[in-house]
Amino acid sequence: MLVPLTMADFLDRAEATAFGRTAVVDEPGQLPTTTYGELLHRIRAWQAGLDALGIGEGERVAVVGPNSARLLELLYAVPASGRICVPVNHRLAPEEIGYILRQCDASVVFTDPEAEARLGSLGGPKRFVLGEQTETQVMGFGTEPRPWSRPDENAVATLNYTSGTSARPKGVALTHRSIWLNAMTFGVHARIWEGDVYLHTLPAFHCNGWGAPFLLAGLGAKQVVLRRIDGPEILRRVREHGVTLAFGAPAVWDVVLRAARDWPGRIPGHGTMRVVCAGAPVRAELVARVEEELGWEFLQVYGLTETTLLTFNRRLPGAPRTDLTRAGAPALGVRLRTGPRGEVLARSNMVLDGYWRDERANAAAVQGGWFRTGDVGAFDERGSLALSDRVKDVIVTGGESVSSLEVEDCLLGHPAIAEAAVIGVPDERWGETVKALVVRAAGAEAAEAEIIAHCKANLARYKAPTSVEFRDSLPRTSNGKVRKAVLREPYWAGQERRIN
Known part of the structure; x- marks a missing residue:
């Protein structure tokens, strides 16, 4: 039996097993905290609204803004209805955002009020501001959307734009299958489970929050939204909500460590919190401070928007902390090797379907069935990868x-x-x-x-x-x-x- 792997699978399980459990805790003053039953009700309202707007299957729906409950709802609603979600980095200049919207030929754009103020008179497709406008003009068409006519695991689910080495961003097309497998593989390695409480320190536009939001919904885990990085606020959220898991770049944990200097008493999450670090190489000093000063478990992963998860690194008992400065061993289902000049080459079911409408970039990136990461590295005798340089001029x-x-x-x-x-x-x-x-x-x-x-x-x-x-x-x-x-x-x- 072959059943397509789609984003709807995670929502279906949430409905079956977590209907009354807390789903999303938004920022104060934003959406009220929802249960998974209420979240699924709102997701269907988004989908019915897209139907009413005439947005067909396969069309691109862009979302521009920092983390919010509404952005998370769209990340679920759009792909699960057969459309393509385009979460855009709201930190980009208006002209850069405009290029992305044109390149993907977005049919509609949903913007956070903060992002809308910056975009101003930027042209392009119809824009709706997340909040009162979307609640009345998009979500007011009922909660019985048209079902996806022909669910296809090989259909593109999201387009995630990355600068790469060119002056223009490239749209990384990730399929339902690649996202599904990434979420499950990540869950196995990071030991994500129903009892986790996840803090969204990682922007959702960064490779869909590395894919964790989909698995979290499928498990019915509680998710706490963080709009911007703030050290004291992260510690307060960990204490208030019992947060056990968060993702982010080394700079995020540096911010938390600075805040911890002035934190009165025991650090929240001591002995129960684990952080997954990626986005930049890790210093041994950072690992030591997170483990000693915060009492949080430190995990490292390596991947690109184009590949999602490539390696996972957890320090085993008795191993030196310096082990966590390495990218780690290949994740389940990932094949890695080095090519000319030591460039790391990758092959897995989680690698991108292709760059959106950019055959030249596709030809350069995938050669002989292997994706060229542009990173230079070497493997030790245990098969653990250490990165040492970059072939491409990306900073x-x-x-x-x-x-x-x-x-x-x-x-x-x-x-x-x-x-x-x-x-x-x-x-x-x-x-x-x-x-x-x-x-x-x-x-x-x-x-x-x-x-x-x-x-x-x-x-x-x-x-x-x-x-x-x-x-x-x-x-x-x-x-x-x-x-x-x-x-x-x-x-x-x-x-x-x-x-x-």
Whole structure:
């Protein structure tokens, strides 16, 4: 018997087993706390509303905003009805968001009030603001939506945009099958169960919160929404709701550690809380502090938006903490190997279906049945992967990927800049930070602060350089390419790895 694996499976089980259990605790002043029965009622209202708007199966429904209960509802409702959900990074500049909406040909956009204020008069498809407008104009058409006509596990469920190495974001098409398997595989390795209380420290637009929200619904686990990262607030939520599980980049746990210095008494979650870290390489010092100062279990995973989960790393009893600085062993069902230049190659049922409408990118990314990660690494005798460098010029700062080409393009839009190169340099807080090396145009003057302000005005703020160095010239190869390895060397000298 072959039954399609779809996102509806997780909702069906929630209805059968967790109807009266607490589902989602939203931010104060937002949606009231819902049970899974109430959540499923609202999901059907969203789906009926999309029917009434004439949004057909396979059409793209974009959502722009920080974590919220309504965003989570759409992440469930849209794919489970045969449509494609496009959760967009609300931190991007309006022009970047506009490009994504055009590239995926979104039929409708739902925006958080905060994001709507930034988008202003941006053109494109019809937009609805999450809140009173969507409650009356979208969700007021009953709760009996049309069923998905032909459920297909190979249909695209979500499009998640990643900057990659190009100046334009690429839409990563993930199917119902790949998301289903990722959720279940993640659950096995992280030992997620019905009694967990999950805190959404990870933005849902980051690869659908790495896929955990789907499994959490299927298990009927309680989910607590966190709109923005705030150390004291994270500790308060852990105490108030009995949180046991959260995901995030190293920068998130740095924020919590700073807040813990002033926390009175025993740290909430001591001995019961576990955190799953990814998005940037991990320092041994961070592992030690999370375990000793917070009393939280530290787990590490490695993956990309294009691959979802690739490795999982849990420190076994008696093993040194330094083991957790490695990416870890391949997850169940994942095959990894290294290719030319030590590039990590991946193969699994969880790898992307393809880049949306970008055959050139597909041809470059998947070769001989293996996905090229762009990361350089090596395996030890136990099969555990350690990453050491990147083939591609992507800078990962605080868990966010930044395309150096995109920042360089922005810099060259400043009239005082003739040449520009952008590299990642080590940073204690963010892992890496963006550094611009620029050559001024003849006779032009521009201060560091002015150039950084120019980038912040035209890019998402996290993409802007944190420092600018002026040069008389940039080293180039014989065919004119900037020699970024030469530029990076002074900043990474003495570092064991060329990622931080």
